[in-house]
Amino acid sequence: MKKILFFVVVFASFVSCNKLDQEPQSSTSELGVFSSEKGVQLYVNSFYNNLPSGNDIVRADNMADYAARTDVPSFISETGFTAAQGSGWSWSALRNINYFIEHNTSPAVPENIRVNYTATARFFRALFYFDKVVRFGNVPWYSKPIDVADTVLLKKPRDPRVLVMDSVLADLNFACEKITTSDNTRSLITKNVALAYKSRICLFEGTFRKYHDSVGGAAEGLLPTANKWLTEAVDAAQKVMTGGGFTISTAGGVNSAYRQLFISKLPVTTEVILSNVSDQTLNVLNDANWYWTSATYGSRLSFTRTFVNTYLKIDGTPFTNEAGYQTKLFVDEVKNRDTRLQQTIRMGNYVRLNGGTPEPAPPVFSYTYTGYQPIKWTLDDIYFDGGTRNDNSIALMRYAEVLLNFAEAKAEMGTLTDADWAKTVGVLRARGGITGGLNTKPVVIDQYLKSNYFPLINDASVLEIRRERGIELSWEGQRFNDLLRWKRGELLTMKWNGFYVPALNTAMDLNGDGKNDVLFYQGTAPAAQAGVTFINVSDKLANGNTNPQRLSNGTSGEITWLNNVNRKWEYRKYLYPIPQADLLMNPALGQNAGW
Numbered sequence: 001m002k003k004i005l006f007f008v009v010v011f012a013s014f015v016s017c018n019k020l021d022q023e024p025q026s027s028t029s030e031l032g033v034f035s036s037e038k039g040v041q042l043y044v045n046s047f048y049n050n051l052p053s054g055n056d057i058v059r060a061d062n063m064a065d066y067a068a069r070t071d072v073p074s075f076i077s078e079t080g081f082t083a084a085q086g087s088g089w090s091w092s093a094l095r096n097i098n099y100f101i102e103h104n105t106s107p108a109v110p111e112n113i114r115v116n117y118t119a120t121a122r123f124f125r126a127l128f129y130f131d132k133v134v135r136f137g138n139v140p141w142y143s144k145p146i147d148v149a150d151t152v153l154l155k156k157p158r159d160p161r162v163l164v165m166d167s168v169l170a171d172l173n174f175a176c177e178k179i180t181t182s183d184n185t186r187s188l189i190t191k192n193v194a195l196a197y198k199s200r201i202c203l204f205e206g207t208f209r210k211y212h213d214s215v216g217g218a219a220e221g222l223l224p225t226a227n228k229w230l231t232e233a234v235d236a237a238q239k240v241m242t243g244g245g246f247t248i249s250t251a252g253g254v255n256s257a258y259r260q261l262f263i264s265k266l267p268v269t270t271e272v273i274l275s276n277v278s279d280q281t282l283n284v285l286n287d288a289n290w291y292w293t294s295a296t297y298g299s300r301l302s303f304t305r306t307f308v309n310t311y312l313k314i315d316g317t318p319f320t321n322e323a324g325y326q327t328k329l330f331v332d333e334v335k336n337r338d339t340r341l342q343q344t345i346r347m348g349n350y351v352r353l354n355g356g357t358p359e360p361a362p363p364v365f366s367y368t369y370t371g372y373q374p375i376k377w378t379l380d381d382i383y384f385d386g387g388t389r390n391d392n393s394i395a396l397m398r399y400a401e402v403l404l405n406f407a408e409a410k411a412e413m414g415t416l417t418d419a420d421w422a423k424t425v426g427v428l429r430a431r432g433g434i435t436g437g438l439n440t441k442p443v444v445i446d447q448y449l450k451s452n453y454f455p456l457i458n459d460a461s462v463l464e465i466r467r468e469r470g471i472e473l474s475w476e477g478q479r480f481n482d483l484l485r486w487k488r489g490e491l492l493t494m495k496w497n498g499f500y501v502p503a504l505n506t507a508m509d510l511n512g513d514g515k516n517d518v519l520f521y522q523g524t525a526p527a528a529q530a531g532v533t534f535i536n537v538s539d540k541l542a543n544g545n546t547n548p549q550r551l552s553n554g555t556s557g558e559i560t561w562l563n564n565v566n567r568k569w570e571y572r573k574y575l576y577p578i579p580q581a582d583l584l585m586n587p588a589l590g591q592n593a594g595w
Contacts, residue, residue, distance in 0.1 A: 035108040043100050044117045046122040048189075050093045052477070054276045054286030054394035059476025060375045062299050065491035066157035066307035066470070067298040067479075068369045068498070068561050075573065076492045078566035083595050086579035088135050091142075097125045099145045112180070122192050124173035130201050133164055133480060137218055137575045137592060141167055157588040161456040162222065165205055170234065172198045176236070185394075186267040186275040192244045193274045196397045198236035198345075204485050206230035207412060211487040216593065218574050230409040237406035241423075246271060246399035254433035259343035262376050267393045274397040278390070285391055288377040290382035295366040301475075303345060303372035305497045305558055306452055310467050311341045316429065316436030320448035330363075330499040331372055331512045339433040340471055346373045348511050353381040362510040362517045365533045369549060369561040370498030371510070376475045395476070400428055404469050411461040416441055421461070425468050453491065484574055493567040498559030501551055507532050520551065520559075570594065 033039035052060070063073045075081045102122050104114050132139045138158040146153050175194040183190050206229030210505065213223035249271040250257045261268050267275035278284055291298040313319050314336045325333070334347040342348065345363075352361040363373040374491075377392070383389050407424035410416040418440050426438035442460040450465050457463050469482065483489055501508070505526055507516035515531055522538040537550045537559075550559045572594025583589055 011357065034103050035106045037109050037113050039115050040104060040109055040114065043104075044120050047093075047097060047121065048101075050124055050128065051274075052276070052282075052396060054278070054288070054390075055291075055388075057276065057394045057396065057477055058286055058288040058475075059082065059291055059298065059301075061475050061479050062301060064479040064490075065483060065493065065494055066304050067299075068302045068304055068496035070369075071299075072562060072565045072567055075395055076567045076569060078568045080568075081573075083577035083580040083583070083591065086577040086582075087463070088132075088576065089579045089582040094125065094142060095145055097128065098123050101125070102144050115178050116180045119175045119194075120181065122171040123175035123179065123197070124191055126168045126175065126201070127197065127534050129164060129168050129171075130204075133161060133168070133588060134204070135576045136578060139164055140589075143167070148303045155586050155588055157590065161219065162225070168201065171202065172236075176239075184269065185277060186269055186272050187277045187565045189274075192240055192246070193397065195236045195240045195244070196273050196399075196402050199233045199240070199402055199409075200397075202233035203405045203409050204237060204481060206233060206409065208485040210412065211485065212574065216571075227413055233405055233409040234413075237241050237402045237409070240273075240399070240402045241406065244402075245272075246273065246402075248400060248403070248427050248431055250431055251492050254339045254431060256343065259376065259429055261395060261398065263379055263392045264392060265391050267395065271399045272393075272395045272397075273402070274395070276390060276394040276396060278393050280391055285388050286377075286394060287388040288390045288392065288394075289379055290387055290389070292374055292378045293364070293367055293382075293385045300367055300369060301374060302368040302370040302498070302561075303474075304370060304494065305372070305499060306494060307470065308341070308345075308372050310449060310453075311338045311471060312429070312434060312467075313337055314339075314433055314435060316434045316438070317326065318446045318448060319445075327500050327502070329392060329502070329508070330510050331508075333499070338429070338471065340431075344374060344376050344474060346375055346511075348509065350375065351380065353383075355382075360511055360513045360515075362513075365535055367519055368498075370496065370559055372498065374475055398476075400472055401478070403428065404465065404472065408462070408469065411459065411465050413458075416461050428468060428472055454486070454488065487574070489569045489573055493569050496561040496564050497552070498561065500558055501537075502556055504537075504555050522555070535579050 015470050033043060061067055062069060063075065074085065101118055104118050104121070106114075106346045114580075129139070129141070138161050140156055141159045141164050142153070153432060172194060176191060176198060179189065179191045179194055181190050206226045208224040209219045209222040209229065212219040213226075214220065247270050249261060251268070252260050252380050261271060265278060267277060276284075278286070292301070309320050309325070311319060313322070319325055319333075321339060331348070334341060342350070346361055350361050351358045363371050367373055378384070379390060379392060379395070402584070403424040407416060410420055421441035422439045430438055442464045444464060445460045446467075449467055450457065454463060454466060457466075466486070470479065473479070483491055501520050505519065505521050507519040507529060509515060510517040516529065517531070518533045518535060518537045519526065519529065520537050522536070525536070535549065536547065538547055539550065541547050546564045548562045550560050552560050572592065577591045578589050578591055579595035583591060
């Protein structure tokens with residue numbers, strides 16, 4: 001069960017099954033639940049289980065362009081993904097929400113209390129439907145529970161995207177206006193939470209409509225409405241920025257402030273807007289260390305070098321403007337960069353506790369495939385590596401994202417000013433120690449970013465905001481949706497590359513502590529060296545199979561991983577298929593194009 005600390009509730013009275021036509025199984029729904037504030041509150045608390053758990057977030061970017069992993073996800077593999085593999089057509093959460101909204105009318109509960117909880121329920125309905133639209137496009141809109149005998153509604157076709165998203169916006173606006181819950185724990189839905197999510201949802205819809213408005217496109221004919229959604233994103237973000245009381249946390253300085261957001265036991269309330277708060281007594285923990293350090297558990301996610309190259313130098317200039325950057329060794333390429341890099345991957349000065357003793361911790365090649373091993377969600381003590389032990393709170397929404405939503409929406413509409421840049425991207429880069437370009441929006445296009453990531457974008461501000469979003473929000477579960485809305489799914493087929501290896505049979509010191517860490521070889525392994533991990537980059541493994549880990553130039557070059565497995569992107573993949581079983585139950589739904 002997904003949990004949020006303040007409300008870990010077993011509310012069996014309202015557990016419903018997966019069909020739209022079934023009443024919630026309840027012995028108390030008409031006998032008191034809606035006639036007391038406590039009953040209403042308990043019902044609404046059950047909706048918090050629809051939010052992502054800590055584990056959901058720490059592994060949410062397991063299909064992203066910057067993520068090398070153990071295997072190629074079936075969704076982008078050349079062998080294909082079919083409607084028979086489809087999933088996600090689940091409606092039980094909506095049934096419970098609509099049942100609550102319809103029945104929360106008892107005069108025994110003061111009107112202001114009822115309105116607050118109805119607004120909270122409508123916020124959850126907006127999130128539910130947004131997720132469905134992102135995944136499937138057109139979906140049937142239901143604003144009330146359906147009677148078991150109402151076969152017309154149960155078997156109706158999907159409604160147009162514009163109707164569904166306008167209904168989502170109406171729910172969000174009601175939530176933003178009517179929610180009165182106050183909260184200092186960052187675990188409850190408040191007005192600022194609703195506004196922040198509205199900025200995320202409206203940015204998605206506005207940019208999706210802008211970039212997918214083409215013949216046969218998933219948002220064909222909706223380009224004229226894109227700016228309406230971008231304006232709503234700006235408005236929602238601005239309300240948080242001016243009235244929310246949040247700020248970008250700089251506690252700990254440029255070398256640690258960013259990472260503290262992801263490893264703190266309690267949410268950093270100056271910046272975190274909503275969090276999955278940990279609590280050992282209630283067993284609300286996550287397994288981030290296990291997932292991100294184990295050689296056998298999880299996907300062994302690692303950054304690609306192409307993405308690491310997008311981190312700016314400390315003076316604010318592109319790293320890729322530097323002569324010879326292509327052959328820089330790991331120990332050198334990570335120096336004098338945006339300090340968020342050293343707070344996101346293992347490098348130079350990274351230290352872990354082992355039995356209470358600090359020890360240098362370079363990338364571990366039993367985990368990483370590329371050498372760029374993430375640390376963003378992991379705690380710096382190996383005690384946490386062995387199971388669901390992590391007690392760090394997991395941010396679901398941060399003020400940093402609100403700033404980026406504001407900046408991107410304005411840039412997409414061509415209204416971004418220098419002042420807007422300074423109070424959004426400029427502030428975020430300053431936290432990473434960057435000294436240049438903080439107060440004036442960029443006018444020069446970075447050709448590396450354009451050619452490798454966004455070849456059709458000719459606005460320097462849009463390019464730089466996309467760079468910033470990738471870096472600031474990496475591993476927080478936003479990247480796949482960003483690629484969808486930008487119409488850049490093709491990036492998921494990028495080669496998985498790692499750091500540069502100048503020669504075989506030469507041990508490398510990865511963190512500059514004077515001790516060698518890794519050696520790459522082909523054929524027979526050299527004699528063992530204390531503390532050195534040996535990596536076989538031969539074309540073939542001993543069993544005759546193709547080696548998935550090699551060097552780009554054969555005996556030197558960038559590490560490559562699993563590039564012997566072809567990946568494929570097609571336009572149809574901007575929407576998932578309606579699952580085959582659900583389509584058989586209701587043929588009127590129709591299938592998404594190409595599936």
